[in-house]
Amino acid sequence: MIEFLKEKGLAVLLLSIIFTSGSLLWTRGTAHNQKELSGIKLGWPISFVVQNHSQLSPLAEWFPHQIGLGLPQEYPTSFRFLQFSFSVASNFFIIFSGVFIILKRNPRLVLLKEVMSVKYVFLATGTMLLILVFLVVVFDNLVVSKNGASIPPPHISSPQPTKSGMVR
Numbered sequence: 001m002i003e004f005l006k007e008k009g010l011a012v013l014l015l016s017i018i019f020t021s022g023s024l025l026w027t028r029g030t031a032h033n034q035k036e037l038s039g040i041k042l043g044w045p046i047s048f049v050v051q052n053h054s055q056l057s058p059l060a061e062w063f064p065h066q067i068g069l070g071l072p073q074e075y076p077t078s079f080r081f082l083q084f085s086f087s088v089a090s091n092f093f094i095i096f097s098g099v100f101i102i103l104k105r106n107p108r109l110v111l112l113k114e115v116m117s118v119k120y121v122f123l124a125t126g127t128m129l130l131i132l133v134f135l136v137v138v139f140d141n142l143v144v145s146k147n148g149a150s151i152p153p154p155h156i157s158s159p160q161p162t163k164s165g166m167v168r
Contacts, residue, residue: 004100012099014121016092020084024049028066034058040067045090048083052076
């Protein structure tokens with residue numbers, strides 16, 4: 001097991017960091033009232049990001065409501081490094097144990113051994129970042145309404161004055 005840890009440990013650590021960071025995109029915090037909007041906790045398995053959504057002023061019928069990660073420019077955000085470290089360690093243990101057990105029970109999975117190397121993890125990460133940047137650039141001007149339909153940004157669809165001063 002020590003040899004396996006030396007051989008695959010860095011790749012599993014990178015996967016753990018990526019998975020833990022990615023958990024911010026799929027975890028949600030629940031607010032039951034206006035006061036709880038000031039401390040929305042996100043991250044998995046241990047919450048390591050807290051966002052303040054108290055600038056929202058929803059009606060009472062809106063609660064309880066699940067809130068995901070917002071832009072740090074819009075909502076004050078605090079990052080808890082110690083909790084992040086424990087989350088990475090927990091995910092490292094889960095991923096490492098799973099890969100170790102799978103490879104020990106079925107040694108014919110040579111492809112999994114090859115894929116679990118640092119260069120392939122970096123390659124996959126780089127590819128995913130390029131895809132993410134492409135999607136952000138392509139869909140930058142689209143705003144998604146509540147029903148999911150794409151609508152143009154407000155500055156494009158707002159009334160535009162004409163030469164005569166009339167709004168069209």
